[in-house]
Amino acid sequence: MILVAIGANLPRVEGATALDSCVAAAEAVRGIAGLAFVALSPWYRTAPIPRDGQPDYCNGMIRLEGEISPEALLTALQAIERAFGRVRGARNAARTLDLDIIDLNGAIRAVPDPILPHPRAHLRAFVLRPLLDVAPAWRHPVLRQSVATILAELPPQALQPWAEEG
Numbered sequence: 001m002i003l004v005a006i007g008a009n010l011p012r013v014e015g016a017t018a019l020d021s022c023v024a025a026a027e028a029v030r031g032i033a034g035l036a037f038v039a040l041s042p043w044y045r046t047a048p049i050p051r052d053g054q055p056d057y058c059n060g061m062i063r064l065e066g067e068i069s070p071e072a073l074l075t076a077l078q079a080i081e082r083a084f085g086r087v088r089g090a091r092n093a094a095r096t097l098d099l100d101i102i103d104l105n106g107a108i109r110a111v112p113d114p115i116l117p118h119p120r121a122h123l124r125a126f127v128l129r130p131l132l133d134v135a136p137a138w139r140h141p142v143l144r145q146s147v148a149t150i151l152a153e154l155p156p157q158a159l160q161p162w163a164e165e166g
Contacts, residue, residue: 001065001105001138003063004061004062006022006059007046007060008097010096012084021058021096023043025097026040029080032076034067035065036064040063041130042161044059044130058162059127061134070113073114074113078099080099100118102127103116122140
């Protein structure tokens with residue numbers, strides 16, 4: 001199972017909202033050659049971490065199946081980010097699109113890029129809640145805990161179903 005987190009909190013140059021960007025990005029990810037679409041989570045509104053005056057994020061998760069190297073998947077995802085106007089700057093900066101590989105068929109990999117599973121996924125409700133929607137039986141490859149258990153043990157984090165007017 002391949003899990004890719006999708007997030008955005010800035011509009012694109014042409015005015016597309018964060019939600020519009022996430023929906024379109026999910027379609028672009030579905031188009032990666034050799035991978036099959038399985039599921040897309042609902043969208044969630046989440047507070048930025050750290051909270052520093054940025055707009056809230058729209059976050060979701062896409063589940064795919066197939067075989068692809070970590071480098072090839074990362075290259076494909078970064079190409080999609082660039083097409084959506086992503087400019088890499090300071091860590092945790094606001095962005096037009098963020099695509100992160102959370103899990104790639106259970107691979108454990110400590111050398112960049114990418115590190116697998118995602119090294120901070122288990123700390124983020126905005127990753128784990130949509131992951132629970134698309135892969136409720138998923139277990140963290142390193143921690144060996146279920147997504148439900150990891151999510152339940154997190155301290156409270158602001159997360160709610162996406163409502164455009166919210």
